[in-house]
Amino acid sequence: MKAYVDQDICIGCGMCSGIEPDAFRMNSDGKAECYAEGYDAKVQEAIDSCPVGAISEK
Numbered sequence: 622m623k624a625y626v627d628q629d630i631c632i633g634c635g636m637c638s639g640i641e642p643d644a645f646r647m648n649s650d651g652k653a654e655c656y657a658e659g660y661d662a663k664v665q666e667a668i669d670s671c672p673v674g675a676i677s678e679k
Contacts, residue, residue: 622678622679624676625676626645626654626676628654630673630675631675633650633652636670636672637653638653640670641667644657644667645657653676
């Protein structure tokens with residue numbers, strides 16, 4: 622599984638990259654993106670912590 626960040630919903634809070642910087646980063650538009658191929662408990666924690674629900678599983 623892989624996490625996906627919906628760029629239209631993301632508010633750029635940085636919560637996910639703060640929780641799991643090995644999987645999420647902020648792009649040049651100030652939005653989060655997932656660059657990790659794997660999926661682990663920290664990724665799930667980032668998904669659960671997203672204040673607008675912009676991160677989902679693919």
